Amino acid sequence: MPIYPPATVGMPLSEVDTPCLILDLDAFERNLKRLHESLAGRNVMVRPHAKSHKCPQIALRQIALGAVGVCCQKVSEAEALVDGGVGDVLITNEIVGKPKLARLAALAKRARVAVCADHAGNVAALSAAAQQAGITLDVLVEINVGANRCGVEPGEPALTLAQKISASPHLRFAGLQAYQGTAQHLRTVAERRAAIEAAAACVSRTTALLDKAGIACGKVTGAGTGTYIFEASSSVYHEIQPGSYIFMDGDYARNDWTESGIPRFEHSLLVWTTVMSRTSTDRAIVDAGLKASSIDSGMPRVADAPGVEYIKASDEHGVLQLNGAAGYEVGDKLGLIPGHCDPTVNLYDQYVCIRKGRVEAIWPITARGALL
Amino acid sequence: MPIYPPATVGMPLSEVDTPCLILDLDAFERNLKRLHESLAGRNVMVRPHAKSHKCPQIALRQIALGAVGVCCQKVSEAEALVDGGVGDVLITNEIVGKPKLARLAALAKRARVAVCADHAGNVAALSAAAQQAGITLDVLVEINVGANRCGVEPGEPALTLAQKISASPHLRFAGLQAYQGTAQHLRTVAERRAAIEAAAACVSRTTALLDKAGIACGKVTGAGTGTYIFEASSSVYHEIQPGSYIFMDGDYARNDWTESGIPRFEHSLLVWTTVMSRTSTDRAIVDAGLKASSIDSGMPRVADAPGVEYIKASDEHGVLQLNGAAGYEVGDKLGLIPGHCDPTVNLYDQYVCIRKGRVEAIWPITARGALL
Numbered sequence: 001m002p003i004y005p006p007a008t009v010g011m012p013l014s015e016v017d018t019p020c021l022i023l024d025l026d027a028f029e030r031n032l033k034r035l036h037e038s039l040a041g042r043n044v045m046v047r048p049h050a051k052s053h054k055c056p057q058i059a060l061r062q063i064a065l066g067a068v069g070v071c072c073q074k075v076s077e078a079e080a081l082v083d084g085g086v087g088d089v090l091i092t093n094e095i096v097g098k099p100k101l102a103r104l105a106a107l108a109k110r111a112r113v114a115v116c117a118d119h120a121g122n123v124a125a126l127s128a129a130a131q132q133a134g135i136t137l138d139v140l141v142e143i144n145v146g147a148n149r150c151g152v153e154p155g156e157p158a159l160t161l162a163q164k165i166s167a168s169p170h171l172r173f174a175g176l177q178a179y180q181g182t183a184q185h186l187r188t189v190a191e192r193r194a195a196i197e198a199a200a201a202c203v204s205r206t207t208a209l210l211d212k213a214g215i216a217c218g219k220v221t222g223a224g225t226g227t228y229i230f231e232a233s234s235s236v237y238h239e240i241q242p243g244s245y246i247f248m249d250g251d252y253a254r255n256d257w258t259e260s261g262i263p264r265f266e267h268s269l270l271v272w273t274t275v276m277s278r279t280s281t282d283r284a285i286v287d288a289g290l291k292a293s294s295i296d297s298g299m300p301r302v303a304d305a306p307g308v309e310y311i312k313a314s315d316e317h318g319v320l321q322l323n324g325a326a327g328y329e330v331g332d333k334l335g336l337i338p339g340h341c342d343p344t345v346n347l348y349d350q351y352v353c354i355r356k357g358r359v360e361a362i363w364p365i366t367a368r369g370a371l372l
Numbered sequence: 373m374p375i376y377p378p379a380t381v382g383m384p385l386s387e388v389d390t391p392c393l394i395l396d397l398d399a400f401e402r403n404l405k406r407l408h409e410s411l412a413g414r415n416v417m418v419r420p421h422a423k424s425h426k427c428p429q430i431a432l433r434q435i436a437l438g439a440v441g442v443c444c445q446k447v448s449e450a451e452a453l454v455d456g457g458v459g460d461v462l463i464t465n466e467i468v469g470k471p472k473l474a475r476l477a478a479l480a481k482r483a484r485v486a487v488c489a490d491h492a493g494n495v496a497a498l499s500a501a502a503q504q505a506g507i508t509l510d511v512l513v514e515i516n517v518g519a520n521r522c523g524v525e526p527g528e529p530a531l532t533l534a535q536k537i538s539a540s541p542h543l544r545f546a547g548l549q550a551y552q553g554t555a556q557h558l559r560t561v562a563e564r565r566a567a568i569e570a571a572a573a574c575v576s577r578t579t580a581l582l583d584k585a586g587i588a589c590g591k592v593t594g595a596g597t598g599t600y601i602f603e604a605s606s607s608v609y610h611e612i613q614p615g616s617y618i619f620m621d622g623d624y625a626r627n628d629w630t631e632s633g634i635p636r637f638e639h640s641l642l643v644w645t646t647v648m649s650r651t652s653t654d655r656a657i658v659d660a661g662l663k664a665s666s667i668d669s670g671m672p673r674v675a676d677a678p679g680v681e682y683i684k685a686s687d688e689h690g691v692l693q694l695n696g697a698a699g700y701e702v703g704d705k706l707g708l709i710p711g712h713c714d715p716t717v718n719l720y721d722q723y724v725c726i727r728k729g730r731v732e733a734i735w736p737i738t739a740r741g742a743l744l
Contacts, residue, residue: 004448004471004475004744006744017469017471017472017744018469018744019743019744020743020744051687051688073687073688074688076376093648093688094648094649094702095648096646096647096648096659096702096703097389097390097646097703099376099389100389103376118649118651119649119650119651119702121702121703122702144651148652148655148691149649149657149686149689149691150648150649150651150657150689151649151651152651153651157651181686274468274469275468276465276466276467276468276522277466277490277491277521277522277523278491279490279491279516279522279523279524279525279529280520283520285521285522287468290666290668290712290714290715291714291715291718291743292743294662294666295668296662296667296668296685313668314521314553315423315445315714315715316423316445316446316465317521317522319520319521330466330468330491330493330494331468331469331493340662342662342663342687343662343663343687346663346719347718347719347741347743348741348743349741368741369719369720369721369740371391371392371663371664371719371720372376372378372389372390372391372392
């Protein structure tokens with residue numbers, strides 16, 4: 001399911017059925033290039049986060065432009081990416097439980113795979129799984145650099161865990177995961193810059209301890225679309241992990257970017273929807289609701305229609321307040337900019353890729369629903 | 373995807389991998405029966421809404437207990453249900469656009485199918501599709517009974533549209549769809565009762581006009597889990613459409629039910645999750661975030677742990693504030709009551725059905741992602 005695809009290659013956009021996810025390939029490709037241009041002259045590796053797109057076709061394009069590999073959050077995402085031809089995946093997350101650890105170790109036999117840890121018992125379980133599979137597994141210590149989610153505290157707790165990893169014969173200590181997630185949507189540039197300066201200080205304190213203990217740190221990796229230029233400009237991060245830059249959702253668009261050094265990425269991802277009811281002068285109902293666009297970070301925005309507001313979502317309906325705008329008759333189609341691209345992408349089975357008003361390709365969202 | 377299922381039949385719940393959706397079969401079956409018991413002596417048909425479960429196995433159990441058929445919102449949902457053995461489906465929604473109308477008409481050749489309309493142009497398109505397929509299609513007029521979403525206004529506008537349907541040789545006017553969606557989550561019984569009394573008045577005004585014009589109305593259908601007893605007790609509704617009663621989500625649990633006549637349905641649906649990080653005394657991180665539980669109607673609640681709060685969701689993480697609760701060590705598994713069952717179910721490919729602590733069955737969520 002669904003048996004009927006929303007589009008076929010060559011079809012004009014006007015005929016593409018709704019709701020579906022459309023990708024403006026020109027804007028998408030400009031976003032891909034813009035990221036690398038913004039990093040010119042900076043000595044940093046790019047490892048985009050594939051949890052945003054869940055699609056090998058996109059990961060391979062990112063790698064072709066110079067990315068060293070991709071990140072993901074789940075073993076099943078990593079499996080989908082490796083099956084799709086990606087050779088290097090960092091799981092920026094803790095993986096818990098024997099079935100997942102066995103799959104992780106099996107995957108590390110056929111691709112370069114690394115994983116994070118923040119718990120001694122989990123390190124022991126990772127080591128047992130690696131031994132069972134007959135491999136040596138790369139493990140990074142995740143440190144809490146201000147997001148207060150996963151990660152051991154910087155400094156001594158991180159050193160202790162790194163020592164435990166280093167002492168495990170089937171594991172290799174591969175560096176620090178230092179992602180400041182809550183910094184990404186702080187609205188002002190000054191706030192985001194300050195949050196990353198604080199994160200970098202946490203990292204420095206930790207790497208100094210590792211140095212003193214004679215433990216080679218490998219790499220420091222982290223960063224997202226909201227802040228990556230600050231991590232890249234710090235002297236402590238070796239690798240950045242932006243994900244949403246390829247699509248640019250409504251929530252990121254509310255950030256201020258002025259003189260941040262981060263380019264204006266374009267909205268390349270839209271939910272394509274049809275007006276299905278129009279029984280009031282000021283209200284139009286579209287066929288894209290909660291099951292077509294995640295509202296966790298705010299309602300979707302109507303593309304190219306600043307006066308029109310998407311004010312309410314139910315399962316399969318969205319309510320547009322027209323505020324006097326003309327048009328929006330039953331059958332009209334329009335694009336919505338999702339509030340948050342990652343969970344929205346996870347609702348669909350494919351991207352309908354558009355160029356110059358026609359469907360150029362359909363890319364499967366291979367890791368849609370990859371929760372395990 | 374996912375290639376690896378979270379469970380196999382016979383497995384103890386403690387081994388079921390996470391995150392996944394678990395269905396407590398005993399509670400689910402009690403909910404199914406309780407609905408019918410609460411309607412004893414009332415002359416009303418039950419047509420549960422399948423947008424909540426998207427699963428033929430569940431629809432067939434509802435029909436076995438006396439439901440006349442099911443409702444759904446999309447043609448692709450209806451196709452999945454008919455393919456799964458359901459013989460009678462009402463699409464409680466407007467269907468717009470030639471490709472969908474052609475599929476709708478084709479489906480009506482192999483099952484009893486009806487659809488709603490609120491627009492004269494759409495009625496003409498429905499008629500053309502029915503003619504093309506060589507069928508007569510049942511069409512209900514949707515009227516706005518207070519939700520201000522789809523539906524023509526009660527009274528004259530409804531009569532005009534019913535006349536247009538009746539005058540279309542390939543359509544049959546099959547009644548009124550009169551669902552008061554915004555009434556479902558009004559918190560007090562008095563508010564919900566008053567909203568349905570107002571809706572019933574809208575219906576009566578419309579059926580009186582239809583009678584006067586000599587148009588047989590067929591049936592009046594509507595209602596949801598929050599109010600169905602009021603529609604069933606009115607003299608104007610012939611059929612009710614509750615959906616969430618089978619699962620009972622967190623949002624519905626916040627309603628007051630005292631002396632409403634609606635039984636206390638049990639939480640039969642849980643997101644099963646694992647503690648994946650525990651680096652602070654007051655915080656545990658679980659592996660179920662936005663892609664495992666929709667937060668549009670509030671955060672999930674931790675089952676059987678009133679002191680513990682799920683306070684924040686990111687893509688693949690949930691933050692539990694422990695408030696002094698013991699346990700919640702890395703690897704521990706627990707159940708979450710979703711805030712809103714419908715969009716949460718739509719994130720998964722299967723129900724892991726549990727009885728007495730073991731997996732009894734795995735039911736596919738066949739219409740997951742059925743947007744078209």
